[in-house]
Amino acid sequence: MLVGLGLAISFGLMNVTNLAHGEFVTVGAFAVYFVQSMGGSFWLGLVAAPIAGAVIGCILEFAIIRHLYSRPVSTVLATWGVSLILQQGLELIFGLGAKPVTPPIEGTLDLFFTVYPAYRLILIGIAMLTLLGVILLISRTSFGLDIRTVIQNREMAEGVGINTRRTYAIAFTFGAAIAGLLLMHMAFDSGWTTILLGAAAIVPALATRWRVYPVLGWISVGAVIAVLGRVAFDPTIVGAGFLSTTPVFNWLLPGYGVPALAFGFAAWQLARTTNGRPRLAMEAAAALFALLTLAILVRHAMHGGVIDTGxxxxxxxxxxxxxxxxxxxxxxxxxxxxxxxxxxxxxxxxxxxxxxxxxxxxxxxxxxxxxxxxxxxxxxxxxxxxxxxxxxxxxxxxxxxxxxxxxxxxxxxxxxxxxxxxxxxxxxxxxxxxxxxxxxxxxxLGQLETYTYSALWLVIGVALLSAGVWLKSQVLRIASAALIAIAVLKVFIFDMSELEGVLRALSFIGLGAVLIGIGLFYQRLLTRAAKENG
Known part of the structure; x- marks a missing residue:
């Protein structure tokens, strides 16, 4: 949800497709790791994470993004380049391999038959509070009014004295800070993360009932992107070792099905309020996840509970x-x-x-x-x-x-x-x-089998011809002609050399009978057409 929130701010406001957004998440995660490795607490790292993301975002906006606002394709290429630089830079500084981060609270809770680490509930609470804070910021503050004005009409916003460049810079930095806050890697081993991310798409869509802000639709789209990233990271939702082998009724059903239902509801709600591109994106996401739900359940059932092998x-x-x-x-x-x-x-x-x-x-x-x-x-x-x-x-x-x-x-x-x-x-x-x-x-191939193919193909050709005439389908009539032509070639080339005696004679007799029947059939059609025209 936080990934979607940050993307919604940068894309929904500035139409900037930031391919380096995932790296802002990584920067925040490494900020927590760095603070803890230097002896600091998790909570200090949680403060450092959005600050690190905001600093990187501010530098990126000042040095690159502000020069490309009217060139979306160039923005995609530029942010892709930034993504590569950040990836390799973090690798050079911190090295390869996973980095341990100590959770602030030990222990687990049993929720809906699932053992759930307590610290993840804290992260969920932080995410919900962040979303609420952003909604209040956009709807209740003067800066939020500036953002909504710039979204609706940038030229008019400049005409009434709004500093659009400053608004863009603050918004992009804010989106990067939210990405830095995410620490999504700490939640990648829990099925509830996927379900809650998918369900989160409903919240901003419902909010459009009271405030018709286009950015709310993009927040729902951001939730889709987050869920896609989650299932791409782990298609089993809860990890292969914890996925039940029971067909259908396992973590895959809610892990893919709940987002599909949530995206469908969000699309339905957006169609009645803001409409536009977010609604189309949510419709596509709902259809995609509905198909993924069925396909992944089939894969699971047909491979004994294992979906990534075989x-x-x-x-x-x-x-x-x-x-x-x-x-x-x-x-x-x-x-x-x-x-x-x-x-x-x-x-x-x-x-x-x-x-x-x-x-x-x-x-x-x-x-x-x-x-x-x-x-x-x-x-x-x-x-x-x-x-x-x-x-x-x-x-x-x-x-x-x-x-x-x-x-x-x-x-x-x-x-x-x-x-x-x-x-x-x-x-x-x-x-x-x-x-x-x-x-x-x-x-x-045996001789009787060879003859049977010739007879069968001629029968199918006649059936296709009849269906084409009945349905007035030129494609079926052409298909029948092609099949009968193949059967004729088979009789003259293959059957003549392979078949002997009665089977060979029957092959030619059947071919002749079919050709006579087709000729009479077409003559009848032509006669009927002439009478109707006359």
């Missing part, structure tokens, strides 16, 4: 694909009820990512035809059903649903992928019928 299987990837397609459909539905550019482009991005995973992982990397992975012993409800048929139905359903709600290319892309998945399911099922549980390509 190769991904086709079954696991299939569940991720189904989750992504379902999420895309949900975002489309929400966007239709409450239009938002984040939901619109987010739903399409998820669809494109899903298609990418299907093409790369379902068809190539994890395809049991190439990996010889077991497809299961059950005849129908097996790995092929999960990995190919269900995603085919999901992608096809999303293509139909998004047909009039998203660009034409998006629905066509999903339709093609659905057809390809259905084709793969049918083909691999035939392979499984002949080979059993393991269908690796190197086990060879």
């Amino acid at each position: 190769a991904m299987t086709l079954a696991e990837q299939s569940i991720y694909t189904l989750i992504a397609i379902g999420a895309g459909a949900i975002l489309v539905a929400i966007d239709m009820r409450s239009p938002s550019s984040v939901l619109r482009y987010g739903s399409m991005a998820i669809g494109v990512i899903s298609v990418g995973f299907i093409v790369i992982r379902h068809f190539v990397v994890l395809n049991p035809l190439f990996t010889d992975e077991s497809t299961g012993r059950i005849p129908v409800f097996n790995l092929l059903f999960l990995a190919y048929l269900l995603p085919a139905v999901a992608a096809g359903g999303l293509a139909l649903y998004a047909r009039d709600k998203r660009p034409k290319w998006y629905a066509q892309m999903l339709a093609v992928v659905a057809a390809a998945l259905a084709f793969a399911y049918a083909t691999l099922s035939v392979r499984r019928l002949f080979k059993g549980e393991f269908i690796g390509l190197w086990s060879g």
